[in-house]
Amino acid sequence: MSSPSALLLDMDGVLAEVSQSYRGAIIATCAHFLKSGKVTSAIVSQKKAQGGCNNDWILSRDLIIEHKDSGAPEPTLEEVTGVFEDLYQGTGDVAGLCDLETLIPAKGLLQELRRRCPSRMAIVTGRPRSDCMKFLRLHGIEDLFDCCVVMEDGPAKPDAFPVKRACELLKIDPSTAVMVGDTPDDIRSAISAGTRGIGVATPDDYAKAVIGKSKFEDGALVKACLECGAEKVIEPGLAHLLDIFPPTPAFIRTPPPLSLYVKLLGPLNKLDAKITSSTLLTLLTTLTTPPVPPSSILPFEIVPGRKFCFFNFVDEASMNSVLESYESDSSLWKIEDQQLIIERRTGGNGPNPKKARGRRGRRGKGRGTD
Template identity: 25%
Template sequence: MTASAAPALPAAVIFDMDGLLFDSEILSRDAFLSASSEIGRAASEADFLVMVGRPWTINRVYLQDFFGEALDIEAFGAVWRRHYVAGKATLALKAGVVEFLDHLDALKIPRAICTSSVHEDVAFNLALHGLAHRFDAVIASGDYTKGKPAPDPFLRAAEVLGVDPSECLALEDSHNGVRAAAAAGMRTVMVPDLLPATDEIRALCRLVAADLHEVRTHLTP
């Protein structure tokens, strides 16, 4: 997203949450590996990365195939969740979040969170860092029919904000999130977290940025 690539300010900004606003993908990864170890099954970071940016409805099918039909995946999900919740109090904010939100305030640009996580997690994360009042809407699991990489979550976010999807700037850290935002017709920017940008993903993005500080420098009147 350069000055020539995006001559007009977006009408709204749509944020992913995990790995983009909060350092929660690392927390989820560590919880997944701990849960796998607890049930006596071997798993690696690569096995986790396949699931990044996708909803539980898709990931539970993947995990059932990965671990085998004999394992109760809902029970495993509960163990994973327990390990995740145990570490949530240490959840860190990603670089540049507050400064970016301040910049949007100055520009009077509305914004929403669009995530595969549940509303409970969004509320906890925002409250932990005092950010609940900084977003105009939250679109989370249960608010759309199909999760990322389908465009449904982003289309729903645009609908709630009353903005055409093509006039929205979408910020994502995952491949599936980028695919979803691009499919929704949004100006898409990737800020990589655990997954680097591939050639496919770069082709879908206006910009691949190091952090939100860099994205902010491109968002000028």
Template identity: 25%
Template sequence: MSAPLRLVIFDVDGTLVDSQADILAAFAQAFAVVGRPLPAPVDVMAIVGLSLDIAVRRLVPQISDADCAVMVEAYKDAYVALRASMPISQTSPFYPDCREVLNQLHAIPEVLLGIATGKSRRGLDHLIKGHGLDGLFVTQQVADFHPSKPHPSMILQAMADAGVDPAQAVMVGDTSYDMEMAAAAGVAGIGVNWGYHAPEALGAAHHVIDRFDELPAALDKIWSL
């Protein structure tokens, strides 16, 4: 009898790649366009993972709809320009052991890989192409087509795409939004402590790992229960 299919869903920024420098630079330009000072970096990074319009409103609670729309477009334009200025290996490098573990999991026939990210379709496509990840992820959920995290829509669609139930799916991410999204979808969450939220913010996680190469053992522990 063949093993059941299992799905590992990954966040991107702060989980697979470190895009902090580009995110801060793009937000700096977005705030400058509307004449506002950039908040402290720790506050900016705290909203990474949310859909961009929600992120802007978290940073500027009283912002008008018009200024929010201007900032969203300015951020997108700045991010595109930054990506074009340097190779993606420099602007959004993998975290240590990330690529090796992705390849290791991808080589297991019953394990499927997916993505659930606050990135746009355009942004994710650029990252996948730049890092040579084509064909690795069977389901790719982006902010263009879903409510912002922690709404479970991305995970629910990823499970539907892969044909797995919640007991056979795991969400891996660095933020409270990822872990809350996992809980809302009824799947186990694995938090990573190298990203943009502190480990103590990952209270909804089933496990928190310190290094990427700890992920396979954490998955085995969840799926052996």
């Protein structure tokens, strides 16, 4: 089987550890309406394993109706959603359960996977867009993904739409992509769309296997994913994906990137928190005519305290489009009223050649040469 070129990732249970946030919000919402602890984590996991539970608001309402006392009124979806969101987002001085979420895979691993995916990476999630983007930005991984297909975009998994839409946005054939998720809905959506489906165990299920309370392959979600047609189910953290996306051989690596040097005129001490790679990407797409697609710009990071960075482009046409738009009216290119200077440079993020020659010259003069 040939290596895939694109990676599609579910968010909850794959990127985000949500046992205390989304899962916790489901349980707490049910307790609010049932006035009891009838709905447990095990019940929620069982429902997820059955599939068809991609929307946690609807799942919460269905669980309340299923476990309510005979004759008790049924809450509306709007009422359930309101309680759920208050618990998850927080209200007033009360922190939301969303604050308990953590990033499961290492950021460095995600960056390496990005380097190994010639057709890039996408998020395919049932989260609302605001929740999805909040998590990505909080953990500094927003720029690793070229697109995010979310709840508002159309039918939810297990429908094929979310996976197909991600492939459309990446401009790839679905057969060249891999979809990774932790529920049967993820796998069914992948297979229906024509992509390869790989399951991933949740941290909770994997922990139980590690301490001997159960076997890895006996986890409810693991078994359900395999029964739905998953090629395999991997451990949490996604490290096993490195075996599926091998390094690009040196002889076909992308040539050194074309670079534009970007410098901010003015002090950075008050602006560091506001200057991010997404800020600069937004500036590019807003001010460049014609707009430059995000896929034409290689991943980059802003280092706090530095007054410059590089835009690295995959093609000269995109780079020239940015440079020409900047030169036509450079006064528009500002962040928080601080002017940007954009120049063409070569050599990417390496040292300044003039400074390097100066250091070698001084060292050579002192030591002599052979």
